[in-house]
Amino acid sequence: MAAASGKPRKPKSDPDAAWGNNPDGRPASTPRSTPKPPAKKTGTGRKRSSGGGGSKPPRSLGWFGSLLMWMIRLGILGAVILAASLVYLDSQMREQFEGRKWTLPARVYARPLQLYPGQLLSSEQLGAELQWTDYHPVGGSPRPGTFERVGDRWTIYRRDFVFWDGPEPAHRVELTLNGGRVDRLWVDGADQALVRLEPQYIGGIFPAHNEDRELVKLDQVPSELLGALVVTEDKDFFNHWGISLRGIARAMMANVEAGSFVQGGSTLTQQLVKNFYLSEERSLARKGREAMMAILMELHYSKGDILQSYINEVYLGQSGRRAIHGFALASRFYFGKPMSELDVGEMATLVGLVKGASYYNPKKHPQRAQERRDLVLTLMRDNGVITEDQYQQAIKRPLTTSDSKRAGQREYPAFLELVKAQLKEDYKQEDLENEGLNIFTTLDPWIQNSLEAAATAQLAALEKGRANLTDQLETAAVITSIDGGEVRALLGSRRPGYFGFNRAVNARRPIGSLAKPVVYLAALESGRFNWGSPLDDSPLRVEMPGAPVWTPQNYDRKSHGVVPMVDALAGSYNLSTARMGLRVGLDNVVAEFRSLGVTEDIKPYPSLLLGSLELSPLQVAAMYQPLAAQGFRMPMRTVEGVTTQQGQTLSSYAASGEQVVDPMNVAWLRYGLEQVVERGTARKLLTRLPGPLAGKTGTSDDQRDAWFAGFDNRHLGVIWVGRDDNQTMPFAGAGAALPIWMDTFAKAGVDPLPPQAQMVQVVVDAQGNQLGEGCIGTLYPFPPERVDGNAQPCRTTQDTESGLLEWLMRQVE
């Protein structure tokens, strides 16, 4: 037997030539002959004897004869039924085996990490992204999938990968980091402008059975792994015809000795048949069908075909809802590397899983898994699959698996839901579930990771010491790139890996003061207000026919008198904002919401001005996107491109959008949002982050929802914190949501907003009137077209100063 007598040879190109066998996969020394059909001697013998008497009438045989005749008839009938069953089973088996054996779920990837000189990139981020993409630190980075760091110099042996815009070969990438940026970059020793790492796998779009696998051909499987599989599971694989009588006898003896079912006598072929066509039912009938189909399979297909199918089919573990099938995917799942990078011990561990993927799970039961690994290693050595030296090296190594928290080990259900929603416009669900498509998305794992860490820490801090709040708080968040609308991170729950209610997309909650920037934008656009316009913050009572009297209050339950408009926004004053909004007109405010892309039903009630509108965090992000992007509204985008399993591009997507608000007015509004951070309700941000930044806190009635929406020069983030039961919380937006934003941006990197050079500084008096040159008042920014050219200049500053001096002198006298 090839596997037992020596180390198997790896097949070259023809999988059927595996193990140095004939094209049918058998060793050269065991030529295959056509199996003989089962003989039916009894039936044919009786026929011959009964029908061979010439014209002489048959002699009566009595009751015994009748019984015999009936038995013959039944035998013939049974043979016909058996033949029909065989034909049926044969056709069934061939149909599936020769057609597409498996449905392949779409594989979803994060964005690739682009590397170029000048790029913002910390050592921490690069190290983390390499780890998440299953790179291993090895001195000299000798093979794809390894890296080495010496100070600020990194050498990364990037794997080959088929991106959505084409395949790229493996490269040795070297780079230096300096001051948090990429300083220089070399690829294969030559200066290079741009290179990208392959993206992380972040999940799949699975059919109902949730099977996931990565298909490989036999010649891609290490020969040691094949050898380990055969010597462990089916030593006679290359000699039997689908069933092994020796194996069955061995199993029966073991079971009799144990007094229970402890060992199966199934060959690899039978196991494959069972996995492919039959249930887990333990019955003789099922076993019979399994044996027949195994024989039929061996009749039709080569050993190489069968082995290749087995390698791809076998169940090897579970990751949440995802069933891990095949050695290729199991290799990535347990060890974070492709099969070609496995060492002998890791191969043995995977083969050990065949007996019981859950029982021998190396992540959950490392001791059991190691014992099983060692047994497989021993079999490999004893059967010549590995040498004694290899065995000694492997057996001494501890069993280590990859980190369960790394990206390839988990999924991002909230983000995936959004991906599916976008793809639904162009693809059928069954294609996504079955065709093995590759989906390249916009998810930035570094930002996602930062967001998850910040949310987890912040919710724990909020609940600390408040027993009634323990595990009651929930959160949802969206982070997008402001110039492209790409969704970079999405949190649908405080448990990021949870496949449940996606609050970021589906939870519609009152947005509170996050509505105010829209009201202020409408006011600025109206031409009747500027940031210096005085607003009355005294108590307000609005009566409307058929509706209860509306009496809003400030968060601190106080009135602030007459305040400049910018103070009203910075301090998030409700009374002054409501008065201003009513002057602007509710219809105009509704129109502003519409222009910012809100498609929900918006009732023109006064409470709209203070955020009674209910939106999801994703909808809020879409609404704020034009405010961060100079009035340019872009659809939220999660997908960059889609390729077939073979890498052929099916779709690629690029940013698009439309100018929905005058950029000057948006720039004007940004001043107010910067003041919120500079000296208003979000001033806490600048205790940790460099400004300017723009943002707005929000808290709904009775503190049921805490919000923060803010942006730097690159990203917009919207954070919500609340309770699923809609109960009140002892927090406002600044206390609950803002810290998550702050921690996320502190870790992911913040890029302060650039100055708005197009704005003109104008002196404004206490009534909000623009004053001319030399006048005393407060400076506020204005768009150039809003500057009043007729404003009368006052005396020069020098005159003013001398006038003041004269006045002081007179007072002294």
Add this chain to the structure above:
Amino acid sequence: MNRLTVTGAMLALALLVTGCAPAAVRTSSDSMVTRPSLPSPKPPLANDSYSRVDNTAQAVPATVVEPVQLEAPEVLPEWNDALLVSLDQGNHHPAIQSLLQKAEQSRQQQNWSATLTWLDQARQIQPRNADVLYRQGWVLAQTERYSEAEQLLQRARMFSTDNSLTARILLLRSDCLQHLGRDSEADSVRREAARLDPSLLIG
């Protein structure tokens, strides 16, 4: 002199009555100076190389006996493909340059989808690079996605700090506007382009 003047006046009156007065005698307020109308929407960009100047030159009637003082016809620049010979022209950040080269290769193969993909990668590296947005707008226009192109070019114009580039962005945008049937806006944008870069009017 007086007699001559009277005679001349009578002759002129007679000629006027008979309708034979030369045009030069008419008062200046009578002169019918009209702005030549814009030509009909131009053919696809790939074949666009004609000049508006030639067309407007023919608007002056050739049969006038004595030249009248016509108001100068408004000559507006027009988008033509010579303004963007290749997607990788110009000086850019090396990473952007590398992506623009790939985009240009895809463009030469008429693979517009791939071209857009490369350009979008460049945009993600420098999201406010007017040069990149301009090229994205151009590709969208090539694929007759004029509305998207026009919007993207508005954004490109916002970030452009170079008059020459801004003028080209405006011309391309005007071309999109014209395809969208927004002719008066297109004219207005062309005027702005001409003001920013008068050299566009030459040739």
